[in-house]
Amino acid sequence: MTELAIGIDGGGTSCRAAVADRNGNIIGRGKSGPANILSDLENSLLNIVESARQALGDAGLAAETISSVAAVVGVAGANVGDYGKRIEKALPFAEGRVVTDALIALQGALGDADGVVGAFGTGSVYNARKDGRLNGIGGWGFVVGDQASGARLGRDLLERSLLAHDGVRPASPITEAVMAEYGNDPERIVEFAHSARPKDFARYAPIVFEHAAGGDAVAVGIVTDAATAIGESLDALLWPECPSICLLGGLAEAYEPWLSERYRPLLASPKNDALHGAVELVVKLLNNRQRGAA
8 A cells, every 4th residue: 555645736837746755744856847738738747757756766766666656736727628637547656636736726825724826827727715615717728818827928928019019009128128039020929929838938927027117018017917817816716704815836926016905914825835735635635545445
């Protein structure tokens, strides 16, 4: 009977794994490439498994140990079609479960408590727990969703740079910098956009925030629109007695100054990150299975 658990946070930029004992003590960590199952299912699976192998190696365990551990993998898109089930069936673990990135973010931030979580990295997703019941929204991918994500910020910047180039909207230092990057050739931007993956767009997110802080009108507009979208999603999940809101992910801190003042009293520091949430969930799964077998 397995005594080891692996939690995996499959993000759009990188995939992180942690191996723990049945008490939740982390004994090894690993990291690999992105896990965007909606845009690249095959490589996502490879990176999920590689991050687990690295975590086992970091713990001083043999590679073949992977077939005797339990795992929970949190990824964006697990709630879309059969993508999550396809990954789950292909996992090499003794027992593997694929859940949404929203669920591991919620567990990491709140533990078993009630509240609302918004996670902002390459993608974006929200989840809430009220009286023990879960309600997740978003996580649909940046083409039709993922508002306020790094990928959307980058996509919006390129869109507005093209609009400025065409004279539809005013230019600004950030749009001029983008056009210069592509040799002032709009066709090169279009070529990039048609082949780029979410992480490629997301690399522009820090640039957008940097220019917004400096007052660049286009950057301010992009971030303001994103902050409005965050507010709309939070409002869809909040209830009058909601105890807290936790913002997670690489862009969470950057967004805080741009959010409406009405959310500030509820903002709380997360207990932990999404990777720890995945570890907590798989340890629960492991212990429940072992109690049932006793």
